[in-house]
Amino acid sequence: MGFEYLTNMPLAKAREDYLNLLKGYGFGPKTELIPVSEACGRVTAHAVYAHICAPHYAASAMDGVAVNAKDTFGATETTPITLNEERYIVLDTGDPIPDGCDAVIMVEDIVKNDDGSITIHAAAAPWQHIRQIGEDVCAGEMILPSHVTVSPSAIGAMIAGGVLEIEVIRKPLVGIIPTGDEIIPPCTDPKPGDILEFNGSIFSAMVRQWGAEARVYPIVPDKFEQIKAMVAKATSECDMVILNAGSSAGREDYSVKVIRQLGEVLYHGIAMKPGKPAILGCQGAKPILGVPGYPVSGIIVIEELLRPLIDHWLKAPAAHRQYAAATLTRPVVSGLKYEEFVRVRMGYVGSKLMASPLSRGSGVVSSFMKADGILEVPQGLEGYEAGAEVNVRLLSSVDKLKNTLVVIGSHDPLLDELGDMLHLENNDLYMSSSHVGSMGGIMAIRRGEAHAAGCHLLDTANGEYNVAFMKKYFPKGGVKLIRCVGRQQGLMVAKGNPLGIEAFADITREGLRYVNRQKGSGTRILTDYLCKREGLDTAAIYGYDREELTHTSVAAQIVSGSADAGMGIYSAAKLYDLDFIPICIEEYDLIIPDHAWDTPQVAQLLKTLKSEEFKEKILALGGYTVDNPGQIIPLD
């Protein structure tokens, strides 16, 4: 367990120093000659000049006749002029103007006579209805300057100007090397300890989106010489190299030594979080970036430290990052020592853009997938308070955010199905759902952060659900309670019920390992209530403090054998093929604030709730009862 000393270099300085070091070694764009017809989206290496004029000949701009304008001078309505067949030539749009002619008269403006002559009632001005040579592009004219992106119409202008090949900036090739004894190629039946190699696929997709090419090398085990050989190979074949994993200070860390032996290391350890153990190295003009193994750390490091190199190579403008002002829904605590990158979910509720921090670990790639933005907390700042106005770098477009139904509250897999149906019904609408439990949902609605909240809160006084909580938390009204579904709650236990659990009270048994839901969730409130009702001592239940955020994650713990029982809904047990001891049926409803009622998102949500397809889908999941979903539940 030896540690290598890590620096804590401020990110902006590290980025600048890295680019300057590389530029000093000659790092920068290479070019290639390609057919113009394939150049769309590519970046010109030099200014492009027309070789020929377009049109390259004087052409008729109309269907009609070509004449010598002088022959028509004097023609008027009252003094028409007749031209015999030798003095005009019929031609179509695009035809060349014949020698001796210098004007075109439109077909509509001539009268054809039986002897083959034509009569005209107005003089033709020289060069009328003629497309002059070079009207579009003149030979020698600059069609495109250097370092601009080729558009479809620019392709047309270049070909029209006789330019059939152009020199463009070659896409840089980024080599990606996954390392680690525990890393295996993607499969569907990994053994415990195996880690699926998916970083290479993420990083490839990222650099391709930025205009580079990617090549993923085979997984290299944690053997110094093998890693060194692969890095040497990748560096010889590619323009930039990502060496993945092995860059933390753990016991299998060879990255920094490999890069030092092959070239040099500028910095090891950047003041950023996640991503601190990044290594900025190179072999001459070829960057070798050591990237941490956790996917989110890797994504941030590549975005912050590799993308600027790709942008420099491709001469991309720096202005591609889009920011928007948003209101933080929860505080963000950040270390003073690091610049921190916090993933946030975002949504417009009313005209206000909200940003909710996603606070999970750097191993959780799905949290990055769900993020709509990145809050960049500068080094030296301790964070932000809830309600602070912050500037968030957008990952989703403003259009998408404006069309997103924001659901915050109790989790149920049916929300995902609802979101899917909503988007299928209207491609412009999206749903974003966050799982914070029923009470969390009520609080989010009170703070104006959501369009809807899933809620299943038992009033222990009368056994009714939700209504009493509406009255308590929204005493002045302003919300509607919408019937959604009835759900079967019960104990999930391993297949075959090996411990022979029969009733709720069995969770106190010696040796039974319970897994619970988080405080504030409806299921937790139900569980606490059941314990109280049955007189159980929760301190005596092993694992009562072990909290999971969703029904499915509780089920996952049981199926893996790390827990023996947990409360949850039938559909989760069914999904994981677990046994299920029914305890009660609860009402899972949706709270919708009045201010959101008329939004297209909520209108579509209600339409979907009331649809036959929803009913069918929900009943097929199992463990649900459906009675008039979408109906407004009276609160009086």
Next chain:
Amino acid sequence: MGFEYLTNMPLAKAREDYLNLLKGYGFGPKTELIPVSEACGRVTAHAVYAHICAPHYAASAMDGVAVNAKDTFGATETTPITLNEERYIVLDTGDPIPDGCDAVIMVEDIVKNDDGSITIHAAAAPWQHIRQIGEDVCAGEMILPSHVTVSPSAIGAMIAGGVLEIEVIRKPLVGIIPTGDEIIPPCTDPKPGDILEFNGSIFSAMVRQWGAEARVYPIVPDKFEQIKAMVAKATSECDMVILNAGSSAGREDYSVKVIRQLGEVLYHGIAMKPGKPAILGCQGAKPILGVPGYPVSGIIVIEELLRPLIDHWLKAPAAHRQYAAATLTRPVVSGLKYEEFVRVRMGYVGSKLMASPLSRGSGVVSSFMKADGILEVPQGLEGYEAGAEVNVRLLSSVDKLKNTLVVIGSHDPLLDELGDMLHLENNDLYMSSSHVGSMGGIMAIRRGEAHAAGCHLLDTANGEYNVAFMKKYFPKGGVKLIRCVGRQQGLMVAKGNPLGIEAFADITREGLRYVNRQKGSGTRILTDYLCKREGLDTAAIYGYDREELTHTSVAAQIVSGSADAGMGIYSAAKLYDLDFIPICIEEYDLIIPDHAWDTPQVAQLLKTLKSEEFKEKILALGGYTVDNPGQIIPLD
């Protein structure tokens, strides 16, 4: 010259009817199964569910030791607990939690003893520092809904969830058929009457940008049976077909008959300009779109009528068009009968976004290339007045527009070189230059539409350039006059000077065909002045009313033999290898309004003007003198 009757169907109705007709025949997305690692940017066909949990085993979240939490209960600073070698297991981040263990203690929190035991000073909570099964993704959980675009991190989440292949919407294949006897493959030495086939390359690039695939078929001559055979072939091979050209009512129009014989024609003739002769046809569920031959008409028709079909197929949100409010610099006159699409150049001068109509023909593809936006003038509207606030569909990004130096005024090829150098020096800056002559430039500056204007106006009273005009048109100041270059003006004549032209007065010669510059241009003012000084009757000069907008287009007319002489600058004559009779040296300067002085664009312009590279480049062009460019010329 027979005409087929064209309808004048309103565009919105035509678009809607077309999609509905096709949907009735089953038009819509087809799907394909692809590896997840290649799915970035593709659209999911169905919701994607995780097959396995990620992590799929309980894993250490830290480097440290795994223990059974119960063994540590009671440990505090004052009552440490020591665990012998059998009661802990050393492990690294990512290692599986061994059987019998349910907590991890960080390496920093343990004391290693000589006998191999460890001492701890705090109890471990069950499941501390353990990544729970399913922390990232739970088996059975929906990872992505239907019809959304796959992001790099979603690829990671899917592979982590054991999803290695997904069904995505297949990219529709668009077949493009160029037709016409006069159409030839791109080359650099076309004969008069030849038209280079570049529409296929433009249309391919467009549909690829929208997510489709393209296949361009060989050029088909104007033979009915050959066109019909090619359309039949393309329709059998592709999902959508573009039949290019032949859709006007000219004499070689077979398109509509071909489509009728193979399938049906919904509408022929749409109330749009350009693009009126478009044909909306199909063979069952396969659209066959007849597209006019002029490139700009074709671009507009494909954007307005094919893109909605591609979007429908790819389930793209409708919200991809970006609009911005802008002020029109010139009136736009539009026909009541059509919805009109007017290309505009745009720029921010101060905080105001300006839109200047580009008023050239639908054959001019370079005008589309130069356009920053499209003003959509609704059917039934006669147009807009200058100064009107209009909503413009953006082709350039707002960021780019904000960073663009807007130059309006007299044309000189050196402006293109300046723009190129400016962008090379700073990738974030661009130059847009419009050629409206020196007086047009002064007016543009007065109206606040430009950052700079090229100007070479002779004060016939004292032979000085520009200064007197500054005083006259900017009596209250507010502008600076910046020295740019001296330019050699003269008569451009054919190589070898076959007419033996010696002096300016020779342009009145019988039989000589003159080509002039537009009124308001500095060169025209100079020419008018020279005529007056030499007592020439301009009515007697053949072609004096034939106006071109640039020096190079004047040169192009002479080199093509359609004119014998025209005034212009030496660099244009040199570019076209023409003979040149020098007449005078004029001062070409730049007018810069004070409000633009501190913008990054103008700062960079001045830096570039003062650079050695600029001097070298300009002298290499020939016909210029350089004396302190970038210097402010005193106006008193």
